[in-house]
Amino acid sequence: MSFVKQSQMHARRQSRNTAVALCLVGLMILTVALSLVKLRSAGPTEGFDHVVRPALEDQGS
Amino acid sequence: MTDVSLNSPEYDATFGDYWALLKPRVMTLVVFTAFVGLLAAPSTLHPVEAFAALLFIAIGGGASGALNMWWESDLDAMMKRTMKRPIPSGRVTRDAAVSLGVALAGFSVVMLGLATNWMAALWLAFTIFFYVVIYTMWLKRRTPQNIVIGGAAGAFPPLIGWVAATGAVSIEAVLMFALIFLWTPPHFWALALFTRMDYDNAKVPMLTVTHGRPSTRKHILIYTIILSAFAIGAAFTGLGGIVYLITAIICTVIFMRDAIRISRRNEDIAEADGYAVEKSFFKFSLLYLALLFTAILVGSLIGPLEIFGGWL
Secondary structure (H helix, E strand, C coil): CCHHHHHHHHHHHHHHHHHHHHHHHHHHHHHHHHHHHHHHHCCCECCCCCCECHHHHHHHC | CCHHHHHCCCCCCCHHHHHHHCCHHHHHHHHHHHHHHHHHCCCCCCHHHHHHHHHHHHHHHHHHHHHHHHHCHHHHCCCCCCCCCCCCCCCCCHHHHHHHHHHHHHHHHHHHHHHCCHHHHHHHHHHHHHHHHHHHHHHCCCCCCHHHHHHHHHCHHHHHHHHHHHCCCCHHHHHHHHHHHHHHHHHHHHHHHHCCCCCCCCCCCCHHHHCCHHHHHHHHHHHHHHHHHHHHHHHHCCCCCHHHHHHHHHHHHHHHHHHHHHHHCCHHHHHHCCCHHHHHHHHHHHHHHHHHHHHHHHHHHHCCCCCCCCCC
16 A cells, blocks of 8 residues: 555544544543533432432522 | 445444434424424423423434335335435444444433323324334335325424424424325325326335326326315414414415416426426425424414414
8 A cells, every 4th residue: 555545544534533533522522511400400409329319409499 | 426335344434424314404393393383382391491301302303214225225225315424335234223323222212201201202103103103114104195194294294393392292283293294295296297207116106106197187186175174274283373374375375376277287287388387386395394384383483473362
């Protein structure tokens, strides 16, 4: 394979890998944002078991 | 670059090649109609959840597109319109396309379920199954009603958007489904009348070939009449409102007028004026659906106006 062809192939791979990386970062941000929204909308819960605790609701009010 | 170099093992598909597998133009329609379904629904989602829902519905649509291209790569290679797609042109392998399609289908369904609710995820899974298995693999090459069946697959996104917001199917969601389902056949058959498609080479039974052009003209009129009833009827449901009613009446009158003109013409008259009416009908059909859904969107944003005792 010539150097020119190899260089073109590397350029294509780099551009594809960069695009995939950006998609993954975007997905990661979305997952974190979704988790935060879900946790906030779930009301008072304890992180380890995701069960509503009336005791915590009392403290919050 | 020649096809030989594209097919050689040295060619690495670019991100754009994989992107093209997802049929981005179809995804635009999917996103728009799902967005309308989401906003028209009586319940509201948090903006982040709504964005995620649209994204995963779009990815599900893209996955269907990739699986469709995987299955139809032999057919695509035979038709001018599709022979430059990533698989027939050798830019992406069939194995890569099916892997991408299956992975994105599973991912989008699970993520939509987690982001919104499992009923919406179930509808998305059914849509992908319907489009890929029922339409693409089973019925497309067996029946001249393939456009009708394909139209059903494309009609699910607003329903999924609605279910994502409310958790259930309602009459309004079914009506939005019906609008796209009934709109697709006249839209596509009008295109088939004025373009010389090479479906014959690919052995796909198109209505214009199996039943003839006069029959296709009648089919366009029949579907347009049924569509008109649904389009105007929707004004008197939760989707409606004065904005929608006025839009639906004006657009439906124009659409019906052209459908009647198409049904009264024959090939000699159409060829004499270069299929002017068929072309005009096709162009307006694009605007028709866009305007109906925009009117639903506007109506849901401005809320009900107190007209006729709050009826509209």
